[in-house]
Amino acid sequence: MTQQITLSELKAKIRDIDTPDEEIAAYLLEASEVSDAxxxxxxxxxxxxDDEGVEADVAMRFFNAMSKRRRQKRYQRKIESGWTGLRIVSEGDSWFQYPFLLRDVIDQLFDDYAIYSLGAAGDLVQDMLDQDEILQAVRQQKPHVFLISGGGNDLLGDGMLKTAVHPFKAGRPAKDYPNATFGKRLKDIIGVYRSIFTALLAEFPGLKILCHGYDYARPDNARWLGKPMASLGIKDKALQTRIVAEMINRFNAALVTLASExxxxxxxxxxxxxxxxxxxxELHPNNKGYADAADKFRSVIASMFGSVTEFEATAPLSPGKEAMIDAQDLEPQAFRELVDTRGRELLETPLPPTEDEGRRKEIEQDISQHFEKISGGADFLPASFLYRGADAAASVCRVNLPGGSGTGFLIGTSKFIMTNNHVIADKEEAREAIAEFRFEEGGASLMVNLDPDRFFVTSKELDFTIVGCDDPVLDEFDPIPLLRNPSTVTRGEKVNIVQHPRGRPKEVALHNNDxxxxxxxxxxxxxxxxxGSSGSPVFNNAWDLVALHHAGWIENGVTTNEGVRIAAIVSHLVARQHSEAAGSPGLVQLLSTIPDSSPHLGFFDIAGITGASTQEVEVPEYRGSLEFADIGFWNIEHFNDAISDMRVNAVAGVLGHLSLDAMGLVEVQKDAMDRLIASLQALGQSYDYKYLNVRGSQDLAVLYDSKTTEVNISAKIMNRHKSAWAATTGTGRTAFPRRPLIANVKVAPNTKSGEPVEFIMILLHLKAFGDPQSKARxxxxxxxxxxxIADIRDTEKLPVVLGGDLNETLNNDxxxxxxxxxxxxxLTTDDAADNALSYVGARYRSxxxxxxxxxxxxxxxISGDDAAIVRLDKTVTDFTRDVSDHVPLVIRMVSRDAPLQIGDAGKA
Known part of the structure; x- marks a missing residue:
């Protein structure tokens, strides 16, 4: 007999993913009175x-949320245990996620596959699209199959069946009962499915997608089917069953038609x-019914993948927007210099450097018109354009790998081939790759092995790989020169791409590419x-190498491609040469072929890529961006009024580089903050701060960029919870020796039409030490x-971001x-699992x-994660001695719904 337990004990069982669902289900009941279809x-x-005084609706939210979380934790454990079988991402309604009480389709399939479940009972298909969870999950989990279940709630939820069928009419056949409203809803559902499938397959063309249209549900005088139809006069149960079957058939037929696309x-x-x-x-199978439905999915999956038991994870042939490199807009002066340089080179007109934005725009317009030789836009180019293009194209090859193909090209000499890091990530992949030259219409291709043992260099951050090749047949090709000069192209010019799209014979996209x-x-x-175009060279109209193509995406109908600037790659290589103990002979050889130098040394060059020191190359660093609301938290540690000017300036240098919109600071005092602001202003920064004086010398402050951000400490919220800050443990210890700082933060958008990011920031510094009393606090x-937080969200209707020094790890409860x-x-849960550090002092690093x-x-x-721990101790000399023994944590909040306005005047 099941023994009575407390709600806390039940929650503990639920958090333990080894507790069977059936054991948990014994303590639960259906809440049919609040359930939707x-x-x-x-x-x-x-x-x-014993609910311990917790309201029932709170408990229901908890159970549904934890049902999903348990599955994801079980999936993660399966993956970490070395799973080599099929990976699946699933999204769906209660056929795929029926919390605890029934073993739904995904429960039935979970033992056979590794299934990352996004499902939530009641999901509308429009919600699935709007939440953008699906694409993110596929990018992260790289599944072989995507399963989706949805549409039933869109058609029947919230009593909508009554509006989807005609009232009873004697002699009316079942097929004529679904009305125009039903047809419109079905069309809308299929449209959403189409959008989801199109987005997934554009980025992951090898992905298999399985959908379904339910089974013939059985009206049973209940609230979802029988009673709504009876209220319309449709009381004959056999007729009800036929009407439901008609709707199910139409849904399935629509899905069949969609799948044919x-x-x-x-x-x-x-x-x-x-x-x-x-x-x-009326709507849900029992466990046996779900098992039989799951067999249908299992059979289809088996027909697709046969009896193979080990699989490579599905990966995109070419990445999309998720691979967008964290690059910064050029400062206005740097952009004016770039435009001036291009104007002098293209227009052959002596132009003095200009400080005037209006003049910069005039030069841009002249550059754009330079490519329109005849009024009306006819694109006449000199014949040499073709000759030079043919020479450049000859050095482009298809990179063949066991799992697919990309594009590459000879650089510097005939001994080096460049492609993307996501095409060839390491030496093992390079050994398996074959470079195929002359793979084009009417030609016989030439196969060349790569030689990574002779030379191999790669960067995931800049998404490039350069690998050695040593075949005399390549001597007849003219390699493409690397250029250190960043002034090879500006906005309004044209570029040209030579590529092997989807592994096809060599193709070109010429000139009409803005x-x-x-x-x-x-x-x-x-x-x-x-x-398959990944790794293609991007040229300007003089056939100078401008960029390495690496990603592309479509957003709101606008196609954007991104290439890594060759000047940035060369800067990385130069820094790498400095950092390697003896210097690589191959790298020295490659760099010796570069014919020019950077006129912007320090911005585009080493300092712009690797930070101030050339002794560190692959360094974790961070800079804020106008595209986002950049928010951080940092315990500067004893930043009190007695600190030296040297330390103030060191902290100012760090904060100026981070370039955040708002930063919660712990362990500060007011005079030190005033000096910090003065130091930041001397660096050209526009920072201000809001301050909370707490006990002792470890106060709290929010530093913010006054050009982008408004911060106001919310005395209203803090006073409303005054009694909470005075709460004590059973031994009489205060939970909050330092009360939190609570502020309303509003970050302006980067466009006139965008909405600001507004949220409540809670800045914390909890009591240190590991004794039982401190842990109880x-x-x-x-x-x-x-x-x-629950009160804030209920009263203020704003998101909440809490952060700071909590003085506690996550390896306990x-x-x-x-x-x-x-x-x-x-957001730091996954970082804790990876043994990341934020306290980097000499002892107790944690x-x-x-x-x-x-x-x-x-x-x-940020680099594929939801938060970044900025390990400045790896990039700033003597960081723990001169700056702090904690490093900052940062997040990026999306600052607008509209796509980037990449053509805005004044933006480079």
């Missing part, structure tokens, strides 16, 4: 669970007649590329903060009230600084 809710069984990629799995009599209610934007490390352009503080709250996310956000915070990834 395909959104079943569960609640505790009051006879078996994506031959070989999308399959509609037929679950019709799979469930039979095994129904749990440069949209120039940044410090990348150039954006509009041209025709496809997967932090545990109580975490419980209180969870309640405070001290902070579990925060880390386990279903609507909060601890991750004790954290960021927790509410689930409505919209973030942009």
């Amino acid at each position: 395909f959104a079943p809710q569960v609640r505790i069984n009051p006879e078996l669970v 994506f031959p070989g990629s999308v399959v509609r799995v037929s679950c019709l007649n799979a469930v039979g009599d095994n129904w749990h209610d 440069v949209l934007r120039v940044k410090d490390k990348v150039v954006w352009y509009e041209t025709d590329t496809e997967p 932090r545990r109580l503080a975490a419980e209180i903060l969870t309640e405070v 001290v902070l579990s009230p925060l880390t386990d709250a279903p609507d909060l996310f601890t 991750l004790i600084d954290h960021i927790v956000v509410s689930n409505d915070v919209r973030m942009s990834p």
Whole structure:
């Protein structure tokens, strides 16, 4: 007999992913009174669970959120255990995510595959598209198959069935009952499916997608089917069953038609007649019914992949926007210099350097018109354009790999081939690769092996690889020169791409390809590329090598391609030569072929790529961007009024480089902050701060860029919770020896039409030490903060970002009230699992600084993660001695919904 337990004990069982769902289900009941059509809710069984005073709706939210989280944790454990079978990402409604009480389709399939589940009971297909979870999950998990279940709630949820069918009319056949509203809803659902499939397959053309249209649900005088139809006068149960079957048939037929638009990629799995009599209610199968439906999916998957048991993860042939390099806009003066330089070279007119934005725009217009030789836009070019282009194109090759192909080209001499890091990531891949020259229409190709043992250099950050090759047959080709000069192209010019799209024979996209934007490390352009174009050379109209093509994406109908600037790659190579102990002979040989030098040394050159020191090359660093709201937290550590001017200036240099919109600072005092602001202003920065005086000399402050950001300490919120800050543990210890700073932060958008990012920042510095009393303090503080955040979100209707020095690691349950709250996310959880550090002092090095956000915070990834721990101790000399024994944590919040305005005047 099941013994009564407390709600806390039940939650502990749920958090333990080894506790079977069936054991948890024994303590739960269906909450049918609050369930929607395909959104079943569960609640505790009051006879078996003491709810400890928690309201039932809070419990229901917890159970549904944790059902999804348990699956994801089980998936992660399976992957970390060395899983080599099929990987699947699933998204869907209650057929794929029925919390605890039933073993749904995904539960039935989980033992056979590694399934990363995004499903949530009640999801609308429009929600699935809007949340953008699907594309992010496929990018991160690289599955072989994507499963989706949805549409039922869009058609039937919230009593909508009554509006989707005609009222009863004697003699009306079942097929005529679904009305125009049903047809419109079905069309909308298919449109959303089409958008999801198109986006996935554009980036992952090898992905297999499986959808389904349910089985013939059975009206049973219940709230979803039987009663709505009875209210319309349709009371005959047999007629009800035929009407439902008609709607299910139409849905399945629409999915079949949609799948035909994506031959070989999308399959509609037929679950019709799979469930039979095994129904749990009007809409959901029972465990046996779900098992039979799962067999349909299992059969289709088997037909696609056969009996193979080990698989390589599916990877995109060419990355999309997620691979966009974290590049910075050029400073206005640097951009004017670039335009001046290009104007002098292209227009052959002596132009003095200009400080005037209007003159810069005139030069840009002249450059653009330079390429229109005849009024009306006819593109006449000298015949030499073709001759030089043919020579450059000859050095371009297809890079063949066991898992696909990309593009590469000879550089410097006939001994080096360049491509992307995501094409050839390491020496092992290079050994398996073959460079295929002359693979073009009407020619016989020439195969060449690569020689990574002779030379190999790569950078994931700049997405390039250079690998050696040593075949005498290549001596007849003219390699493409590397250029250190960054002034090879500007906005308004044209570029040309030579490529092997999708592995096809060599193709070119010539001249009518506008440069949209120039940044410090990348150039954006509009041209025709496809997967397989990765690693292509990008040329200007003089056939100078401008960039290495590496990514492309479509956003709101606008196609943008990104290439890594050759000047940035060369700067990296120069820095690498400085950093290597004896210098690589091959690298010296390659750099000796570069015919020019950088006129912007220090911006485009070594300092712009690797930081101030040429002794560190691959260094973790960070700079804020106008495209985002850049938010950080940092314990500067004893930044008090007695510190030296040298340390103030060192901290100012770090903060100026980080270039954040707002930074929560811990362990500061007012006079030191005033001196910091003066030092930042001397560096040309526009920072100000808001300050909270707490006990002792370890006060709190929010530093912010006054040009982009407004910060106001919220006395209203802080006073509303005054009693919370005075809370004490059972031994009488104060939970908050230093009360939190709570501020309203608003970061302006980067466009006139965009909406600002507004949120509530909670800045924390919890009590240190590892004794039981201190841990009890932090545990109580975490419980209180969870309640405070809930109140803030309820009253202020704003997202919440909490961060600072919590003086606690995540390898215990001290902070579990925060880390386990279903609507909060601890962004440092994955970093803790990877043994990352934020406290970098000589002793007790650990991750004790954290960021927790509410689930409505919209973030942009930083190097593929949701938060960045900026290990400045690796890039700043004597950082722990001269600056701090903690390093900053930063996040990027999306500052607008509109796409980047890459053609804005005044922006490079």
